[in-house]
Amino acid sequence: MQVDEQSKIKPQLKTLDLTLIVAGLVIGMGIFRAPAEVAQKAGTPSIFFLAWITGAVVSFIGALTFAEIGSRYPVAGGFYKILSHCYHPCFAFMVNWVVILSNAGATAAVAIMGAEYIAPVLLPSVAHNTAIPIITVSSIIILYFINMIGIRTSAKLLNGLMVIKLGMLLLLIAAIFFTDGNNTAPPVATLQTQLAGNMFKAFLLCFIPVFFTYGGYQQTMNFGKDIANARTTMPRAIFYGIVIILTVYLAVNYSFYKVLGFSGLAQSTTIASDVSRVVLGQIAYKLVAVIMFLSVMAYVNVGLMSNPRVYFAMAEDKVLPSVFKRINRKTQVQEFALTVFCTFILLTLFFISSFQKILEHVMFFDSIGFMAAAASIFILRYRASKEGSPNDIYKIKGYPLLPALFILVYFAVNISVFYANPTAAISGFVLFIAGMPLYYLIKFVLDKKNVAPESI
Numbered sequence: 462m463q464v465d466e467q468s469k470i471k472p473q474l475k476t477l478d479l480t481l482i483v484a485g486l487v488i489g490m491g492i493f494r495a496p497a498e499v500a501q502k503a504g505t506p507s508i509f510f511l512a513w514i515t516g517a518v519v520s521f522i523g524a525l526t527f528a529e530i531g532s533r534y535p536v537a538g539g540f541y542k543i544l545s546h547c548y549h550p551c552f553a554f555m556v557n558w559v560v561i562l563s564n565a566g567a568t569a570a571v572a573i574m575g576a577e578y579i580a581p582v583l584l585p586s587v588a589h590n591t592a593i594p595i596i597t598v599s600s601i602i603i604l605y606f607i608n609m610i611g612i613r614t615s616a617k618l619l620n621g622l623m624v625i626k627l628g629m630l631l632l633l634i635a636a637i638f639f640t641d642g643n644n645t646a647p648p649v650a651t652l653q654t655q656l657a658g659n660m661f662k663a664f665l666l667c668f669i670p671v672f673f674t675y676g677g678y679q680q681t682m683n684f685g686k687d688i689a690n691a692r693t694t695m696p697r698a699i700f701y702g703i704v705i706i707l708t709v710y711l712a713v714n715y716s717f718y719k720v721l722g723f724s725g726l727a728q729s730t731t732i733a734s735d736v737s738r739v740v741l742g743q744i745a746y747k748l749v750a751v752i753m754f755l756s757v758m759a760y761v762n763v764g765l766m767s768n769p770r771v772y773f774a775m776a777e778d779k780v781l782p783s784v785f786k787r788i789n790r791k792t793q794v795q796e797f798a799l800t801v802f803c804t805f806i807l808l809t810l811f812f813i814s815s816f817q818k819i820l821e822h823v824m825f826f827d828s829i830g831f832m833a834a835a836a837s838i839f840i841l842r843y844r845a846s847k848e849g850s851p852n853d854i855y856k857i858k859g860y861p862l863l864p865a866l867f868i869l870v871y872f873a874v875n876i877s878v879f880y881a882n883p884t885a886a887i888s889g890f891v892l893f894i895a896g897m898p899l900y901y902l903i904k905f906v907l908d909k910k911n912v913a914p915e916s917i
Contacts, residue, residue, distance in 0.1 A: 494577075502670070509718075510714070522863045522866060525699055530834070532856075552833070560827075565805035566819050575597075609799065625755070636719075640740060665873060665880065734749045821882045825874075835864055
């Protein structure tokens with residue numbers, strides 16, 4: 462059995478190792494674009510910064526929750542295996558079906574971000590609303606063909622991305638010391654400031670971009686059996702990792718706020734370039750735009766190379782046709798799976814070309830997965846009370862209140878999506894439910910071929 466094999470893993474990760482893993486999983490490209498969305502929705506600096514602090518606290522609780530889940534059921538596959546084990550293969554398929562769409566949407570959103578940076582440099586004479594989709598679609602197609610050729614650049618690109626990303630964050634934080642702070646402007650006139658001062662609604666809507674930026678900590682569930690002295694090491698390392706993330710995020714957001722002013726931040730779609738232009742001038746603006754575009758495209762390329770592996774795992778468990786795990790022996794590329802994933806990205810861009818709108822769809826999908834996966838801790842605990850559990854696993858303190866609070870917050874994310882974009886919420890729910898007939902259709906087809914689907 463898979464669980465028995467993985468139980469033989471020798472714990473080797475120490476506090477520093479896991480701390481850096483947590484920080485690396487969370488700090489992505491979103492911090493270079495999402496702050497503008499948060500500022501627009503917040504309407505005031507106080508709500509803006511409170512939203513980022515709240516995101517860190519909730520992420521800390523979530524990371525601890527998923528750490529226990531990973532300790533209790535240490536298998537590869539993340540949500541995919543956990544949901545099947547705790548609920549039913551059909552429900553697991555439904556959640557992973559929307560996660561597949563969410564991953565494509567997130568990749569599309571990041572690609573749009575890269576296009577926003579490079580458009581004024583690459584196509585200065587073309588209208589911005591026209592240049593963005595042209596560059597975004599062209600970039601996806603170019604990366605698709607590069608991956609089809611089989612050029613293995615993911616590791617190098619990812620390493621280069623990390624260097625660029627961390628260097629850019631340090632530069633942007635340092636900008637605090639190179640401005641007099643006179644750019645601070647009154648709160649931008651957003652939807653929220655027009656809602657009769659409804660601060661709670663503004664705060665709620667901030668959850669969409671904030672939790673998009675904080676995503677990634679759920680992967681701690683994959684290290685449940687790799688941690689030495691999990692009971693003490695796990696919470697300590699996660700706490701240190703979240704503190705690092707919060708410190709970086711607050712510092713860089715304060716820099717954005719001080720250099721651009723709150724109104725300028727809310728209206729910026731290329732924050733890194735705009736900060737560089739204020740501090741260092743026009744030449745720096747163009748240089749940073751090019752660097753940001755390249756780093757974003759590297760991130761997108763890693764997504765194109767990694768997401769087809771999800772299809773491979775699902776095909777291995779016979780909940781997707783075997784064509785999804787077909788690999789070109791010469792190039793080692795999953796040509797069909799890669800094509801399907803890129804098609805999902807392009808369809809997302811065709812129907813939803815706005816970064817903000819894609820973000821709303823992505824967070825609706827993601828919140829379903831987060832709530833379902835976090836709720837599995839109650840099922841695992843219940844089963845353990847009947848069957849017994851090892852003494853060396855990590856157990857979250859504050860159970861059941863903290864996991865319940867985490868689920869409640871992500872339910873609030875769903876509510877905030879409904880407030881901001883009812884169409885996104887309704888279509889997202891319909892797509893989620895559509896996973897049920899799709900699962901049984903695939904199961905029926907495979908049964909007809911005498912290939913009985915196994916549990917996810």
